[in-house]
Amino acid sequence: MPFRLEKRPEPSRTMLYLTPAAAVLLTMIVGAIIFSAIGYNGLGAVREIFFTPLTNSYKWQDLGVKAAPLIIIGVGLSIAYRANVWNIGAEGQYIVGGLAGTWVALATYSMSGPWILPLMILAGVVGGMLYAAIPAFLKTRLNVNEILTSLMLTYASVQLIYYLIRAPWKDPMGMGFPQTRLFAESARLPTIIPGTIVHLGVPIAIIVALVAWFIMSRSVFGYQMRVVGTAPHAARYGGFSENKTIWLALLVSGGLAGLAGVLEVAGPFQRMVPGFPANYGFTAIIVAFLGRLNPLGVIFAGIVLAITFVGGEVAQTTIGLPNAATGIFQSMMLFFLLAGDLLVRYRIRRTAVQPSRSAA
Template sequence: MQIRLEKRLEPSKTMLYLTPIAAVLVTALVGALVFSLIGYDGIGAVREIFLTPLLNPLKWQDLAVKSAPLIIIAVGLSIGYRANVWNIGAEGQYVLGGLAATGVALLTRDMSGPWILPLMIAAGIAGGMAWAVVPAFLRTRLQVNEILTSLMLTYVAIQLLNYLVIGPWKDPMGFGFPQTRMFTSDQMLPNIIPRTIVHLGVPIAIVVALAAWFFMSRSVFGYQIKVVGAAPDAARYGGFSVNKTIWLALLTSGALAGLAGVLEAAGPFGRMVPSFPTNYGFTAIIVAFLGRLHPVGIIFAGLAMAVAVVGGEVAQTTIKLPVAAVGIFQSMMLFFLLASDVLVRYRLRFGATRELEASR
């Protein structure tokens, strides 16, 4: 018996946008079954992870804050992925953005003024871009796969962070804890809703996504990205440089990852600590595909993933679910999304092997 995939006609947009919803629902069902089989309250886990953050108004602010960096990073990744440029190192670029902003904060800790925060944001964007230069250079000059180089640089960034917060940037008044000094009020993002933790980074994330949608759908830059990703030979014939597009895609995704790092460092963290890498860069890969690489879809996908993250934290305290549970749900969500993509775009064909057919 031979099983092969046969490409369908172009699937409808409705089907493409319904499959992420189906992937989330199947994840919830399978997650409930899996955790029940290993001895946990599976139905309770699904309830706490997927429903409690939505039904509890006190958790809405957490959803906004958690989704903001995911949206920003995922938008940058989606631009590269549309051009077939596979940046897997957004986590390292996120860390470098936070480190660059922290460096500016430490240099200006005895100063004041509204210019400090914009300078930190600029430094963070530059830091993320700088960390994306290496895979861009190696890909365009030496044809080195950017998946490997961007991913390996993530671990370099984390070690650099540990060195700085344990060594030269360590707070002398921090009672021996590996952390920097707290940022001043001029170095922190202002809260936009009184008596909540919702900071300026949340509307910035929405603006970034909408701006990306505009440029991808209404500009030559967006058209170039799509053409290079879909048909590189046609792009060359049309005068578009593939190498230039690779540079643009990687630098854009690095810049947005660095921006997310600034917003986290100057927002929820308020300083640099070893726990700053929170896997936002890796989780944003799921968000990008869950949102169909569309900036507006990524907004909703970021909120959906934030629900899983916040719900996972709730489930850890209410039903004693393991910390790894959130990662399991995220992995299943990506798996079912990719599986649904295959079933939407291809159909399974069953038939006899060529040898049997020939013998007949």
């Protein structure tokens, strides 16, 4: 018999927030089964990826450093997605933000002063915004789908990195390696806990999320994003411009992605290298949805995804899990989250087949 989806009554807030927890739990269960079936220690994989980063105190600093860019980018994406603007190219905006900050660091290499780092951060934010302005322009002027343009621009930004670090920005003392020179001390993020790698970007990420939560819940801007995303006809009646909202959503999400990029290049990397694209922009899509498009929820979701990054590195060395295992677990998490959302909002109904007139 055929089936159809029937919309349920509006799900409770408790149910909406239990779904991400269920998605994480199902990811662990199914992940253990899959990796056991292909010859790995499935339970060991789940233990190393999801629990070892929490139980090993030496890994806590790694969690903070990994979670910071995920939180910052995830907050920006949650704002855009609230407005029903689908920025899929945060990875490219993150890269351009890092490149803009690198340009400032290299241009001021022979200088020193407390103004260099703020200038790098400003350049990173502006770079991310300008890169996000391309899909915004194409969407509002030519009605080009922002999903495609933002995603395709990501690959252009990766090639831009390869060109710059192999030619004009290549370190002359780098023994032929494609990388820039190490940033000067004034262009590096300071660590906030002596003896660790926890840098200033970690508290900045928390502050960004808290400020975004306040703006989204207490300001006209946040109200505009929510109304345009949920009820566009009512938004037009209320005087909110759809095109203006698209520009605002993409510029904010692009600017925050650029901020994450410049904090990464000035913090953990301290130079531009081919490995700078770390898929944070793509993983932050999972963070935004796992956090229920709420900046406060994004903080916890960013920590969860950071656990999978750190745990994946641990599992590679302890039980020989492949590098792709982290991506598999993250993909399953998104799949179960979206499937859970579907089942929470809709029920599957079996419909009887009506006999055709010709058969009668």
